[in-house]
Amino acid sequence: MAWLCLFNTADVMAEGVPGNVPNSVPGWKAAYVPEGEVWKYTEQHFTFNNGTDPETLDPHLMTGLPEMRLAEALFEGLVTYDPSDLTPRPGVAESWDVSDGGLIYTFHLREDAKWSDGKAVTAHDFLSSWKRSLNPVNRYINLFFPIAGAENYSESKLTDFNEVGIRVKDSHTIEVVLHAPCPYFLDLVAFPTYYPVRVELIEKFNEKWTRPENIVGNGPFVLKEWSPREQIVFEKNPHYWDRDFVKLETVTVLPISDLNTAYKLFQDDKLHWMPALPVARIEELKRNPDYYVYPMLGTYFYRFNVTKLPFDDVRVRKAFCLATDRVEICNELLKGGEQPSSHFCPPVAGYKPVEGLKHDIVAARNLLAAAGYGKDKKALPKLEIIYNTSEGHKMIAEAISQQWKQNLGIDMGTRNMEWKVYLDNQNNLDYSISRSSWIGDYADPFTFFSIFRTDDGNNRTGWTCREYDELLDSVSVTLDRKERNKIFNELERLLVEQECPVLPIYDYVNKGLIKESVLGWEANIRDVHPLKYIWRE
Amino acid sequence: MFRYLLRRLVFVPIILFILITITFFLVRMAPGGPFSSDRELPPGVEEALTKRYNLDGSVSSQYGRYLVRLVQGDLGPSLKQKDYSVNEIIANHLPPSILLGITALLISLCAGVIAGLVSALKSNSWLDYSTMALAVIGISLPVFVFGPLLQTLFSRVFHILPVSGYRGISLHLILPAVTLGLPFAARFARLTRAGMLEILSEDFITTARSKGLTERTIVLRHALKGALLPVVSFLGPAIASITTGSLVVEKIFNIPGLGREFVESALNRDYFMIMGTVILYGTLIIICNLAVDIVYGFLDPRVGNAD
Numbered sequence: 001m002a003w004l005c006l007f008n009t010a011d012v013m014a015e016g017v018p019g020n021v022p023n024s025v026p027g028w029k030a031a032y033v034p035e036g037e038v039w040k041y042t043e044q045h046f047t048f049n050n051g052t053d054p055e056t057l058d059p060h061l062m063t064g065l066p067e068m069r070l071a072e073a074l075f076e077g078l079v080t081y082d083p084s085d086l087t088p089r090p091g092v093a094e095s096w097d098v099s100d101g102g103l104i105y106t107f108h109l110r111e112d113a114k115w116s117d118g119k120a121v122t123a124h125d126f127l128s129s130w131k132r133s134l135n136p137v138n139r140y141i142n143l144f145f146p147i148a149g150a151e152n153y154s155e156s157k158l159t160d161f162n163e164v165g166i167r168v169k170d171s172h173t174i175e176v177v178l179h180a181p182c183p184y185f186l187d188l189v190a191f192p193t194y195y196p197v198r199v200e201l202i203e204k205f206n207e208k209w210t211r212p213e214n215i216v217g218n219g220p221f222v223l224k225e226w227s228p229r230e231q232i233v234f235e236k237n238p239h240y241w242d243r244d245f246v247k248l249e250t251v252t253v254l255p256i257s258d259l260n261t262a263y264k265l266f267q268d269d270k271l272h273w274m275p276a277l278p279v280a281r282i283e284e285l286k287r288n289p290d291y292y293v294y295p296m297l298g299t300y301f302y303r304f305n306v307t308k309l310p311f312d313d314v315r316v317r318k319a320f321c322l323a324t325d326r327v328e329i330c331n332e333l334l335k336g337g338e339q340p341s342s343h344f345c346p347p348v349a350g351y352k353p354v355e356g357l358k359h360d361i362v363a364a365r366n367l368l369a370a371a372g373y374g375k376d377k378k379a380l381p382k383l384e385i386i387y388n389t390s391e392g393h394k395m396i397a398e399a400i401s402q403q404w405k406q407n408l409g410i411d412m413g414t415r416n417m418e419w420k421v422y423l424d425n426q427n428n429l430d431y432s433i434s435r436s437s438w439i440g441d442y443a444d445p446f447t448f449f450s451i452f453r454t455d456d457g458n459n460r461t462g463w464t465c466r467e468y469d470e471l472l473d474s475v476s477v478t479l480d481r482k483e484r485n486k487i488f489n490e491l492e493r494l495l496v497e498q499e500c501p502v503l504p505i506y507d508y509v510n511k512g513l514i515k516e517s518v519l520g521w522e523a524n525i526r527d528v529h530p531l532k533y534i535w536r537e
Numbered sequence: 538m539f540r541y542l543l544r545r546l547v548f549v550p551i552i553l554f555i556l557i558t559i560t561f562f563l564v565r566m567a568p569g570g571p572f573s574s575d576r577e578l579p580p581g582v583e584e585a586l587t588k589r590y591n592l593d594g595s596v597s598s599q600y601g602r603y604l605v606r607l608v609q610g611d612l613g614p615s616l617k618q619k620d621y622s623v624n625e626i627i628a629n630h631l632p633p634s635i636l637l638g639i640t641a642l643l644i645s646l647c648a649g650v651i652a653g654l655v656s657a658l659k660s661n662s663w664l665d666y667s668t669m670a671l672a673v674i675g676i677s678l679p680v681f682v683f684g685p686l687l688q689t690l691f692s693r694v695f696h697i698l699p700v701s702g703y704r705g706i707s708l709h710l711i712l713p714a715v716t717l718g719l720p721f722a723a724r725f726a727r728l729t730r731a732g733m734l735e736i737l738s739e740d741f742i743t744t745a746r747s748k749g750l751t752e753r754t755i756v757l758r759h760a761l762k763g764a765l766l767p768v769v770s771f772l773g774p775a776i777a778s779i780t781t782g783s784l785v786v787e788k789i790f791n792i793p794g795l796g797r798e799f800v801e802s803a804l805n806r807d808y809f810m811i812m813g814t815v816i817l818y819g820t821l822i823i824i825c826n827l828a829v830d831i832v833y834g835f836l837d838p839r840v841g842n843a844d
Contacts, residue, residue: 056619063574136585139578155581210620228621228629229793230703256701258788260685264693264700420569420806427573437575457577 025245028082028089032520032533034247042536044249046518048273049262053229053255057210059192060133063140065527068192070253073234073531074217075195078107078126078174079186083533084522086443088186092121092196092218102181102479105189109172114239116222121196123174129196131161140193143441146182181479184349184444191442220246220532229255234531247520247535266290266513272536275512275527279392282336282511290513293337297348297440297525298508299448300338302385302400302433303426306501307462309381311432315371317500320433321357322364323407324400330506333399334392339507344495345448346507348440348525351485356496356504361407368408375409384413387435388422396505397435426460434460439508443525445488446475452495452502463501468494542831549823556819557812561603564803564811565596571616571806590616592808603812612816613809617802623813626798630782631817633703634794637717638780640710645718645725650768652722653729657764658756660734668726675723684716684789701791713790717783721775725768732764739763762836769836773829777821781814 025033054067059075062068072080078093093107113121134144134154144150148165152158165177178185188194198209198216205214212223220242221234232253236246254271256262259278263285265271277285285291304311304320311317326340339346342356368374385401387393394416401412412433417425426434438458440447451458454469468491475487496504510527520533572578572586587593591602591613606613612623621629652672656665691698691712699709736742737760745755782796795814802810 053618055617058620061619063576136579136581137589139574139576139582141582142579154579207614207620207622227793228618228626229791229797254791256791258701258791261688261701261789261791264688267693268700270700419804420567420573423573423575424568 028087029245032083033245034519034535034537039247039535039537042517044247044536045252046248046250046273046531046534046536047252047254047271049254049256049265049271049275050232051255051259051262051276052257054232057215057223057226058207059195059197060129060135060138062192069529070232071192071195072219072528073221073251074215074219074223075192075197076113076219077190077192077194077196078109079190081190081524081526081528081530083520083528083530084524086187086524086526086528088190091190092126096186102183102185103178105176105178105185106169107174107176107189109174110241111172112241113218114241115198115216115218116237116239117216118239121218122171123168124171125196125198126174127166127168128199130166130194132197132199132202133193134161134164138193140191140441143188143191143193146178146180146185146188148177148179180477182476183479183481183484184442184446187442187444221248221251224250231255242532246532248531251531263513266515269515272515272518273512273521273529274514275510277511277513279336285513286336288513290515291511292514292523293509293511294523295339295346295525296508296510296527297346297443298437299341299344299346300396300435300437300505300508301344302503302505303431303436303461304433304501304503305429305431305462307429308432310371310373310383313371314499315367316373317503318357319364319367319371319408320404321496321500321503322360322367323404324503324505325359325403326505327359328403329396329399333395334506336511337509339509341504341507342496344492344502344504345445345488346440346525348445349443350481351445351488354489354492354497356492357500364407380410382413383410383432384415385433385435386415386417386422386425386431388419389416393435400505429460429462433503436460436502437508440526445485445492449475449488449491449495461501463499465494465499468499542827545827545830549827552823553816553819557604557607557816558600560812560815561600562596564806564808567806569806571808573806590614603809607816612813615802615807615810617805617807617810623809626810627795627813627817630793630795630798633792634782634796635780636706637710637713637786637792637794638776638782640714641718642721642776642779644714645722648718649722649725650729650765652726654733654756654761654764656726656730657733657737660730665730669730672723672726675719675726678719680716680720680783680785681789683719684712684786687712687716688789701789703790703792709790713786713792716789717779717786721779724771724775728767728771729764732767733760736760736763766833766837769832770829773825774822777818777825781818781821 050066050069052066054070055064056062056067057070057074059071062071076091078091079088080091082089092109092113094110095108097106109121109123115121134141134150136154141154144154149158149163153161153164158164167175169175196218201214201216202209208214212226215223220237220240222237224235225231225233234251236249237243240246259276262271262274263278266274304317306312326342330338330340342358343353345351345353347353369377372378373380385397387397394414397414401414404410404412425431438448438451450456450472452463452468453459453472454464471487471491475484475491478484478487495502514521517537518534519537520535521529572583592599603613614622615626618626652668656668659665688700692700698712702709742755742760745759781799782794784796784800786792787794787796798810799814802814
């Protein structure tokens with residue numbers, strides 16, 4: 001099964017609702033209920049390769065996808081993601097109301113939600129968990145900042161937690177007040193940062209609270225075993241409110257970082273899903289019937305340092321963008337289905353990106369000449385592309401520097417750096433061109449455009465633009481989808497057509513191998529695949 | 538001999554102290570810190586993390602606090618593997634490394650010494666040339682080629698051994714141990730051969746021959762002990778390095794060993810983990826070298842007598 005188009009599978013499944021679904025199951029969910037009883041005769045055990053051991057199982061400390069994949073099995077937020085299109089679906093909250101103007105969210109918790117030790121999950125659990133999570137040791141603390149007072153509280157400008165916009169109405173109702181409308185707020189509530197935890201157990205066990213013998217969660221699975229670097233084993237949680245829906249009995253998670261080894265296990269049927277592939281063998285793997293590829297919410301791009309010669313001149317930046325042939329990079333070099341892009345934000349939540357600057361050598365040469373560089377004119381200073389050590393980055397940097405040599409007659413060096421050194425150079429603007437990437441945190445273009453605000457810590461180009469900042473301010477108070485997307489288009493035009501502090505190269509794709517016997521596993525742009533929906537045939 | 542040992546033992550803590558001090562300040566000089574990432578930390582987060590992990594204040598005051606905890610046996614928290622302390626990580630990952638290392642060492646020692654002896658005794662024959670050619674291949678063949686080659690052959694083609702994983706003493710151990718041991722076996726073979734050839738040309742062997750002793754007695758009773766001296770002195774650092782794991786072998790065979798910690802802790806600027814691995818490796822090297830010196834004393838009567 002190979003998905004080339006994203007939302008297809010969901011549409012098809014929604015039509016074909018099986019007949020044996022009880023009426024209590026809502027329509028969107030009925031699509032994931034297995035037809036017939038065949039699944040009962042298959043061993044409901046699922047093994048996948050996570051590529052690494054998790055850095056932590058504490059949902060309020062985690063930062064990476066491998067950790068979040070595990071957290072969503074052990075915990076459940078008020079809201080969960082729909083596995084195919086990531087629409088917010090009921091989790092611990094049975095339903096929610098949003099006030100006119102989008103400032104107040106009232107969540108109604110289900111009565112039957114329980115912790116894995118049998119205790120009821122209440123609104124108070126969420127309150128104490130969010131209070132714990134709203135602590136600066138949590139790197140994703142900024143996901144709370146749409147809530148009134150949260151940012152001030154985190155910076156200790158506000159000392160009374162009661163003044164933060166979170167209210168417990170009764171044991172099963174919680175109300176959240178935002179300081180400004182946030183159209184993607186429900187998306188945030190589904191993030192691990194907002195998961196409930198048992199604060200009193202954390203106080204008792206400290207950092208050992210995530211061990212199998214101590215951990216208490218409220219998700220569809222419980223942690224049976226965690227042998228670091230060997231395996232993690234989940235078992236179905238008998239106290240989970242939606243236990244009848246969960247089909248898998250056990251899940252084994254392997255931390256294999258050598259992808260060739262993982263592939264051997266996959267061939268031996270000892271792995272059912274591998275979300276990362278050995279890049280060197282992509283041609284061979286593409287012919288495998290279990291191969292899949294689909295768009296991902298991430299972009300691969302180069303940053304220009306606009307504070308240094310020659311990239312302080314927008315004409316030079318544009319010339320470099322125009323002289324880059326992304327199609328060649330994707331089709332001749334990467335060959336893994338990556339989408340050549342001259343936009344910055346991939347299509348997401350109805351947003352259509354702008355054209356950007358396509359490959360145009362003549363225009364590039366003219367711009368460079370206009371800037372006073374080139375034959376018979378001043379020479380460019382010595383330039384280098386820096387990248388963090390990796391075969392793939394190296395390949396792309398060399399190909400692009402070759403294109404610039406051919407198209408613009410520029411000698412461009414390439415230099416690899418150890419990860420932390422590279423980050424240091426990027427942060428201190430000690431580079432000319434720097435390889436970069438950005439993966440969206442939530443399904444809204446804001447997660448992409450907000451990073452280039454003046455002085456944002458993620459800007460890292462030295463670029464400042466008042467018009468851009470003002471547009472960002474206006475988009476964050478605009479609720480209307482259409483209106484928002486229009487402003488996002490303006491932002492993107494500034495970013496990749498007019499000012500060009502960045503040179504987009506391609507949109508990331510998710511690619512991997514999944515056995516045909518695995519069902520309930522859906523393609524989506526965030527590479528989120530809740531284990532709750534997965535079963536084997 | 539006893540006084541010699543005692544003197545060596547006194548030096549152990551001093552050497553370790555110097556090692557700890559140099560490492561502590563050296564890792565702080567590397568660019569980038571444990572908390573830097575491709576995503577900027579929200580305001581206040583770096584400060585809070587620094588405080589939580591006791592990394593606030595001047596480096597020398599941190600050094601003081603570290604030493605105080607170290608004396609109590611506390612190696613500190615891991616900054617990367619947030620749910621575990623350095624003590625726990627070493628306790629979790631050292632045993633698989635030791636088991637794998639010892640298995641690899643035994644295999645390589647047996648294979649290497651036998652191959653070296655055969656080569657030396659049949660020197661300049663086709664047997665010698667082919668054994669030594671194999672040894673050169675063994676030294677130069679990278680582990681990341683040899684390991685996957687074995688995997689493909691024994692698990693994908695013949696289906697007799699598992700691809701990867703760790704189950705204690707089991708079939709899972711064979712392929713990684715052979716992979717890890719190959720370069721060592723080759724080195725042992727060459728050292729044994731060189732040592733044996735040197736001894737066989739010495740006067741006392743000629744004397745033994747002229748007395749009419751059988752070749753068997755000459756080799757086993759008189760020559761072998763001396764011929765193995767270079768092997769023994771190589772054994773010290775070999776034990777220390779083979780039992781602390783290998784990044785590549787662990788990755789290929791998914792072994793939960795310690796080798797990865799050495800490399801990854803440095804890349805991640807996981808300060809306390811780096812210290813932990815350096816202290817462990819340093820201690821092991823010192824102990825193994827000490828043990829080698831003792832064994833040397835038994836094998837070579839000239840050592841120790843000078844004392």
